[in-house]
Amino acid sequence: MSKKSDLPITRKAFMRELRRYERCSISRRQFLGVTSLGMATAVMGVTMPGLLPRKSWAFGDLGDRLVFSTWPNYHNPVNLEEFTEITGVDIQVNAFGSNEEMLAKLQAGGTGWDVFVPTNYTISNYVELNLIQELDLSRIPNYDGASNNAIFAGPATIDGKVYCVPKNWGTTGFVVNTNKIDSGPKSWKDFFDVTQGAGSGHTILHDYQLTTIGAALCALGYSFNSIDEKELAEAEAVLIESKPHLFAITSDYQPGMRSGDAWMSICWNGDGTQLNNDLPEMDYVIATDGGEIWTDFYAIPKNAPHLDAAYAFINFLQDPYVQAREAAVHGYAPTDSRAIALQPDSLANDPILHPAANLLTGLEFGAAQTLTDPIRAEVMARFKSA
Helix, strand or coil, X not given: CCCHHHCCCCHHHHHHHHHHXXXXXXXXXXXXXXXXXXXXXXXXXXXXXXXXXXHHHHCCCCCCEEEEEECCCCCCHHHHHHHHHHHCXXXXXEEXXXXXXXXXXHXXXXXXXXXXXXXXXXXXXXXXXXCECCCCXXXXXXXXXXXXXXXXXXXXXXXXXXXEEEEEEEEEEEEEECCCCCCCCCCHHXXXXXXXXXXXXXXXXXXXXXXXXXXXXXXXXXXXXXXXXXXXXXXXXXXXXXXXXXXXECCCCHHHHXXXXXXXXXXEHHHHHHHHHHCCCEEEECCCXXXXXXXXXXXXXXXXXCHXXXXXXXXXXXXXXXXXXXXXXXXXXXXXXXXXXXXXXXXXXXXXXXXXXXXXXXXXXXXXXXXXXXXXXXXXXXXXXX
């Protein structure tokens, strides 16, 4: 008689473990072990994308290391672990708080980066400064340009050359702890009023000129991207007046919000989703008086030391199944319709991940000149040192 442990897994148990795998509660290795698929994975992989390594990313010797520079709280660790398991390439992740910081690092040289995650408005600057390389799309077969929304993917193509492939898109608004602030701020004007009123001592602004200066500009009725000297002077006054009332100036604001020390923060919508999932009192708001809509991309810098691994990694992350698993964790919407089709109803109907179209009408994509505008840089420097 066979021992109970030798019996094949029941259909009910298999489906339970499959759902855990899809929710990223267990790794691929754990899923295959628990379900005893073993060699049967070769069969199952035909109908269950993501369980098998694709030859297009697993073929060849990729080395043992890849340096990846990105943003905090922005990736599904299961996906990163799976890439390492498939390829043997260990991933060193560097987290940055702003595009200005990324640009400065690349300009200084010697970063050793293989892949990084720039935002739409920065790409033309990287191209102009010769810091980024044109992609060979034949080495990224999982990328399908036709499946990506052109509104979000467009900035990657400059003079007919593709320099990046999309990661996801999102919005920049603010998050409010409704247990602490019940006044219901809806606009950036409200946000700064509450900062100096009921929320004094408990607000976080980004250590990032685009979003922090942009929020103050919107509160005054100006463009998020303004580089007008008079308008920037008024925005600077709003920020300096608010500074004594702030809890912190940082782009890593989740710890402060989770601890309860901060009650309000400028916020990217994925962080808003993560916070709301764990703490329902955290309310993400797209401001009624403007703000940012954006796309982040995967790019390869010039002189990337592990080029084969870089292409393999980007190709892995472009798999629709892997994209869908990413969104399930970080809370940002894919630009790829194939990945969107794989999302469960809980994500497809999430109003933070996929906001109503009318909420987006007042938002602006960041403009390239804001990254290098000297007046904006001076405003941010004076604000931080005030």
